[in-house]
Amino acid sequence: MSKQNPTVMVVEDEWLLLEAISKKLKLEGINAIPYDNGTEALKYLHDSADLPDIIWLDYQLKDMDGLEFINKLKQIEKCAQMPVIVVSNSASEEKVHNMLALGITQYILKAKYRLDEIIQMVRKITDDNKNVK
């Protein structure tokens, strides 16, 4: 995949939201790797050589929560430094604090932002990350 267009793994268990995000990313010229559960998304990250530039993660998944996902992600060495943006409708202050402590890049409230705005944030994080590299 071309590195000119960033690749975003979207982990979101609400099918409608996953569809909206994936379509919007595609329209914006961003590659999307959509997953509706944490287990399969982690398996992909573990097994695949074609890694995303950023993970768009819903906090409340059916098979695990965001904290568990991030903890498991950190155990995959090649993904340990991968930026993660948590987009959720419910996470207590304590959970957000814990996730930030684990190294997530950003936490945002899903219902508060338009897709346009979130995609801008994603672009900014991936651009900043490229510049650092």
Place this chain on the structure above:
Amino acid sequence: MDTQTAHPKTNPKLIPLFIFSASTVALLSILFFMIMDSFNLAIVYFMIGLIVTIVLNTAVAILILSSNTPKQVIDPSQENKNIPEGNNQELNTALALKEKELEAIRKMGDEIERKAFIDRTEAAATLASIGEGVVVTDPDGKIMVFNQAAEQMTHWQSSEAIGKFWFETVPAIDENGKLIPRKDRDMYKALITGKKVFAHSIYLQRGATKVFVAVTATPIIFGNKIIGSVEVFRNIGREIEVDRMKSEFISLASHQLRTPLSASKWFSEMLINGDAGELNAEQKEYAENIFDSNERMIGLVNSLLNISRIESGRIIINPRPTDMHELVSQVINEIKIKSDIKKQHIIFSIHSSLPLISIDPILIREVFVNLLTNASKYTPNEGEISVFVSKKDNDLICQVSDSGYGILQKDYTKVFRKFYRGENIIKIETDGNGLGLYLTKAIIESSGGKIWFKSEVSKGTSFYFTIPLSGMQARIGEVTLGS
């Protein structure tokens, strides 16, 4: 008591004796004078006769007197009979009075005893009926009173608890199960500081079962001395459970309500943006209506969640030194997006030497957002909105004024009520859920400040609020606004 001088009184029985003696002496003198025809001899016999008569009379008098002398041992039952009649009456009256007094005293005593009994019974019944545990201690913390609710909550019988140290009898632990030392116990603090202590605590019942309690420990002060303490405590286990359920509901509502709202928001956004093909003007208008309505719904859910957080006391208050100029300017910039559309003019003035104030910027920001949003919403086009931030005495004082529709006088008492919207503005502005000012007031009051307003219909409204310059008190909660 009457006093009388004692005079020796002549025994009336001696009077005839004296008359008889005197007559005898006189007759003998005349008789001797007539028989002896000698005056000198008559005098001699008269004298002899006189002496004999005196001796005889004296003997007779002694006999008479001895027979009349009252007995030395007086029979109490006969006492009154020996008292002269006049004195007896007085004494009887006095006695009757004394008896009446005695009866009155006896009755009074009975009444006092009856009242004391009622008081004791009432106090015991009251203590027994109180749903809260009541423990009274001496200045050392030794239990003196222990009511039935205290028995039920601690599983100690009052007969066993009384006389023991409260701190030892009912230990308290912290959330980690660590025993709280005596010096940190609420009652001890009240006894040492002389001040009332309110707290939540975890007590260990007899048998080491935990019981969650809300405690009020009050020192008993007599004169300037602390002579003991009263601790009132109640089981709040049920309240904690309800609170947990409420938290679960908030979590559920925030997730379950916001998720479909997010889907509506994003799909309508994509429609408006033409991501699914270009829309004609009418289709675009409809899609925008869906988007706006959805935004209102999201706002309502957020407000309800925020109110629930504030009311539950779980909100985090995290004060940090804040530049008020920067905070208010940021809010004004956000509001300007809408106020500019209405061509409203915003004036902002701030005290030139205002120090950084220790406030929770998230909470105070919410206050300014609500007041300024209202000011813009309820002010006609080309109106004026002004914000003043200053200090007065020990308070930071903020004012948000507008030249808007104003508040009807009959609505004054309802302005800060949940879900209330002024009758005059409902017709003008449909957007609004009546939660903003309720939330604003709750935030200000939980920050130790006050909020009030002045208004004139068709002229405008000014809201004022204060925050102590010393800053807001921190609170370790669980949630923040908007999370």
